[in-house]
Amino acid sequence: QVQLVESGGGLVQTGASLRLSCEASEQVFSTSAMGWFRQAPGKEREFVAAISWSGVTTGYADFVKGRFSISRDNAKFTVYLQMNSLKPEDSAVYYCAADQSGNYYYTREASEYHYWGQGTQVTVSS
Numbered sequence: 001q002v003q004l005v006e007s008g009g010g011l012v013q014t015g016a017s018l019r020l021s022c023e024a025s026e027q028v029f030s031t032s033a034m035g036w037f038r039q040a041p042g043k044e045r046e047f048v049a050a051i052s053w054s055g056v057t058t059g060y061a062d063f064v065k066g067r068f069s070i071s072r073d074n075a076k077f078t079v080y081l082q083m084n085s086l087k088p089e090d091s092a093v094y095y096c097a098a099d100q101s102g103n104y105y106y107t108r109e110a111s112e113y114h115y116w117g118q119g120t121q122v123t124v125s126s
Contacts, residue, residue, distance in 0.1 A: 002028050002115050006096050009120030012086055016124070020081040022096030022117055029077040033099040033106040035113055036070060036081045038092035038122075048094070049081060050106035059106055064090075086124045093119040 008020040022034070035050035049070040051058045058070050069082040079096060097113035099106070107113070 001025070002098075004028075004096050004098060004115055004117035006094065006117045006120040009094060009122045011123045011125065013125050014087060016086050017082070017084045018086065018122060020083065020094055020096075020120060020122075022079045022081075024077050024079070024096075024098055024115075026077050028098050028100055028115060029079075030074055031100060031102055032114075033101075033103065034070075034072060034079040035097045035099065035106060035108075035110075036079075036094060037097060037110055038090075038094045039119075040092040043092075045095070045110055047108045047110065050108060051079065052104060052106045053102075054104070057105055059108060061108075083122070086122075088124045088126045091123045093121050095119045 002025045006022045036048040039045040051070045067085045072079045096117045098115040100114045
């Protein structure tokens with residue numbers, strides 16, 4: 001059974017840092033591009049960052065460029081999202097997702113991801 005399990009969320013103050021982790025099932029992780037998305041109350045789910053299965057290419061939403069960094073450890077079947085200089089508008093449930101299509105590059109489209117985690121809450125107080 002494919003599983004994606006996020007961790008690392010929490011309540012922090014403006015300007016703080018958090019590192020989210022997402023551990024995936026072995027049969028999925030090594031051949032999947034991985035993405036992070038977020039959803040705030042009353043808003044649609046939006047793309048945050050993604051990394052290709054090889055780890056060579058990464059992409060970010062404009063609103064997190066320079067603050068967030070995505071990485072993966074293929075030996076641990078884990079993808080990370082390092083979040084620095086957090087702002088109240090970053091508050092949301094953060095989801096990781098796996099795209100098992102085998103494409104070389106990542107995708108920003110949520111509809112193209114095959115598996116999703118349950119989400120982890122990030123709350124940034126002002």
